[in-house]
Amino acid sequence: MTDTNDGIQAQRAKVGFQFREDMAPGLVLEMELKQIFHSTESQYQQIDVIDTYFGKTLITDGKTQSTQFDEYAYHESLVHPPLLNFCHINGRAPKRVFIGGGGELATAREVLRHPEVEKVVMVDLDKKVVDVSIQYLPEWGGEAVRSSPRLELIIGDAYEYLLNCEENFDVIILDISDPIEAGPGIMLYTKELYEHAATILSPNGVFVTQAGMADGIPPPHADAGQQDITCFVPIRNTLAQVFPCVSPYTQSVPSFGSDWGFVMAYSSKESSGSPEATAMEWISMDARSIDDLIQTYIKDGEKGLRMYDGITHRRMFALSKPLRTQMTSDTRIMTKDNPVFMY
């Protein structure tokens, strides 16, 4: 569609173009389709860049990947807690960071805000997502990130890469699709993968994965067979079988229709006491300490970030009571042979 200006914006209201997205069984979000910037098909998926209420939006196979409205809420939450936790534990910045997925480049953009990171290895399956993002979503990172000498971009299967990888990383970040049936990323949510990831993390390295919807509120029709469609707790359970410390956290991402989950996992700090104490130390960091870490380790400090800071940290790591309740009752583990699927 034309990519010009306000007048058209107004006119658009007259044209009933819509983007309908399934959010859950019996729940559809219908967004006015203000513009289609680009549509293409890769070897793996349909890729669309559109404009809706949430602004510019990347869609693959009909699922919103991220939006101008709140992509930073997601990407800052995925990246800075693990990197700054590494700084806190080790008293130094991470040097080598791995990103599985991340084709939009925004995850790399956030990692590269850490000037002491020397090398980012990013492995994404779909070159077309990267190319489309560079051309149509420059605010996500674009050419500036792509051409960073610190970034090594590999087009390939992150799961295969990790299994065959013999190098170590200070931080491993999995920025991948939700574990849906027949989805390409399902293997990246298994105990087997986590076990291998643990072997290639630096001694006090930190691992993080996005973990899907996470509001913790039980489905109201559970008695009538309504399925829980989240994987947050199973992902956290599975990581807890592999790593001594696990810190689940959440962040509101309105365009995803829900609080969104992340799970960080890491080895105990040698100097400290129990893993629980280590995890708790991070969770309950006071706001000022987080702000100090940001000031120390991130380029432009707090000015660079729009979502994450000391107070937001408190919010992210203070899980709601229903989510904590769910964590005490849902004991599912995700393995190659017994995967768990989101809707």
Next chain:
Amino acid sequence: MTDTNDGIQAQRAKVGFQFREDMAPGLVLEMELKQIFHSTESQYQQIDVIDTYFGKTLITDGKTQSTQFDEYAYHESLVHPPLLNFCHINGRAPKRVFIGGGGELATAREVLRHPEVEKVVMVDLDKKVVDVSIQYLPEWGGEAVRSSPRLELIIGDAYEYLLNCEENFDVIILDISDPIEAGPGIMLYTKELYEHAATILSPNGVFVTQAGMADGIPPPHADAGQQDITCFVPIRNTLAQVFPCVSPYTQSVPSFGSDWGFVMAYSSKESSGSPEATAMEWISMDARSIDDLIQTYIKDGEKGLRMYDGITHRRMFALSKPLRTQMTSDTRIMTKDNPVFMY
């Protein structure tokens, strides 16, 4: 529709009944309409009780009021922070509580969990909402709440009632519709009303109002005239002109499609220092102190509550950075002559 069982649930999928709700301009949430339990029309509005993904749901004039899925997230957040803050400030439970609106009875249900509350005066315009809630939403409170000797239910205009009221209340709770143009409740969001409310609060009384959508994320098309459709910050600003202490807070309510805002306001505690210090003391209460307050002042203590506890408190009062950023730039005040409208 039939109100029987699972079989029908399954069949239902074949019938394309839907409930479509406007969430924002260009944003519609379409929910499978599994059942209509009741539909009626009062003098003021259309009232429907239906079943959707979010379970049993009360709808007035096409807007979701609350759902089985997460009504407790809203009602506990509206009630317990102000009541427990009163306890904290005064070292005793509130005795007299006023509820403006609240026809679903769930707000009264939460207030009545405080055994030392002697009198709840609730003023709602629409008797039919109360009757429908008693019959079709017993989980919200129902006859048990309605017939409590501690509850005085007055059918009438909460605004008029407050203006003419000469009694004092320890806590005033406004559980009213969002301030939309031509909405009945718009006067309950004005500086003039807040000024009057301040005069009928007990010396160290606490005032709270629901305050609509509150994710704080600026609309992506602001440059092209996309309107901010929230009122959270203007409500907080207006209360801050009247009360020395103001504590805004938010809670995720998924069926409302967003983080939801509340603003609490109160006088400084005499013994303490500045109003800012008083507000900050509450905001930064440690989790254990909140849990102690719950244990002391609420019937069945933490077992009675599903959402609010010490850790959830941390989450609710740690506002996200975008919301705090918005609070520094949006200076709108709501008065009779210059109201501010939500979408």
Next chain:
Amino acid sequence: MTDTNDGIQAQRAKVGFQFREDMAPGLVLEMELKQIFHSTESQYQQIDVIDTYFGKTLITDGKTQSTQFDEYAYHESLVHPPLLNFCHINGRAPKRVFIGGGGELATAREVLRHPEVEKVVMVDLDKKVVDVSIQYLPEWGGEAVRSSPRLELIIGDAYEYLLNCEENFDVIILDISDPIEAGPGIMLYTKELYEHAATILSPNGVFVTQAGMADGIPPPHADAGQQDITCFVPIRNTLAQVFPCVSPYTQSVPSFGSDWGFVMAYSSKESSGSPEATAMEWISMDARSIDDLIQTYIKDGEKGLRMYDGITHRRMFALSKPLRTQMTSDTRIMTKDNPVFMY
């Protein structure tokens, strides 16, 4: 929902209840759901009576069966052409009429307008459809039709009934669901059934079946594999293998979203010439002759009918060019072993 008055009708606009019906692949008709009069589930299907733009509507398993707006367009077209053609061929009214399906009772209503019909045997699978129609759709026929001494209503499988039937009928009417995959009526659209039906028709008897969508316009994406979703021509082809005369015809039924097809089949009139001539004689009857037949054989004559008369007859039997074109190219036959399915 309340079944009262206009005021509510107006209010309803505020409530986003909708009925969405799949019309074809990628084509949904969304109707404001003004009211649900009744919902129930039978052994065979979900049954709903609702109110939409098309007025009172019977829905089974999410598919519109007929609406207040245009049910008479469908039912008059199904019944009067075969009955009056029988009169025309035989010089007397039919005495015994069979209806397969017809649970709404409106087909029987139209048959009973013919005072000389002595016996109508109607076989429908689903007693609940009949009961719901009597209670909620009295305009369709209701108790007046149900209690007619001329009507024998049998709850059962019309296919089985016909196969085992040894009595003769002057007219056989199949008022059954479209031939969709896994639908109950698929066997009623086979050459085998038609062959048997031919054996129990009176010597100059007439057979008619509804035949689904029939606009004849080829799907625009046929090159890209877009399927023709109609069965009208295959049904006509199949009947033409069994009966010497076949007269396909169509009638616009707006709530079905298309011109709707019917196929009449009958033996040649002994006295006349070729079957083609017999069929053509009926098709090209002048308007006055049809009006005369109506006046002679139908109670209240033309006043009783809202759709069918001499001029409408011309319209119904003058098939559009695309439909005639399709009839020259689509040679599919429907048999037990090789059924053809509609969308």
Next chain:
Amino acid sequence: MTDTNDGIQAQRAKVGFQFREDMAPGLVLEMELKQIFHSTESQYQQIDVIDTYFGKTLITDGKTQSTQFDEYAYHESLVHPPLLNFCHINGRAPKRVFIGGGGELATAREVLRHPEVEKVVMVDLDKKVVDVSIQYLPEWGGEAVRSSPRLELIIGDAYEYLLNCEENFDVIILDISDPIEAGPGIMLYTKELYEHAATILSPNGVFVTQAGMADGIPPPHADAGQQDITCFVPIRNTLAQVFPCVSPYTQSVPSFGSDWGFVMAYSSKESSGSPEATAMEWISMDARSIDDLIQTYIKDGEKGLRMYDGITHRRMFALSKPLRTQMTSDTRIMTKDNPVFMY
């Protein structure tokens, strides 16, 4: 979007792009938006060329103008009856034809099938519609029609042009938007315009206008104030006040969701008897005579046409009984001061 091939077609199903069109109050047709070929904005309207179930489709301001599926049904019905009626009345082909509107060029395409037409004057307001149609809808006529030496295309207001026109035309065709409130074409549906048109018609000239939805079925909620949203009968009434002969007719155009109306008007043939007889003569022409006219006057004869022929003619001019019933009761006239609006 990409304009390549089948694979994408299939993928598309995964992406929930939809085009929603209001058909009537409380009635929305939702079509899968398979592709957007072009979107632009002219001085007058938003113009989109998309692909849906109905194939390639031209949309202006959110309303379907015509589709690959059935544009010929509309355009052949608009053009050939008046031109062939002129031939029939005058014993010769028309020489000069006027088209008001017609920017898609398909109306001119059909007129140019008549080799003896020497001059087609076409006046359309919106050059962009013409340009977009040439580029994206070549099947509608495109450059071949645009560059015909017999076509004079004038960008301007057809109403003004006609009022100031002093030349005569054998046939005048109005292919304009429906008479909706605030629509540009409302003046082209007034008695005043028709009176002027009559003065510039050749002595035995023929006038035709498209006339909107025309199923004739009364709205089921008429008692509750449900409005008749058609203008077919008022247009016919108004023409009947100006012209001695008026022939209304209809054609099913599925993508318009209904039978569609046209009204032809002309002077009595001098040699014949009453105007009624003249009109009736045309309406009841036998199929062979129409086929002969087609063979005589249209290039490639019947092979050139996909919808109109002798049998389709019978169908088009045999109005359904409800429509004829409506014509006896609806006496509205459309004038400058008292226009009538469609939905």
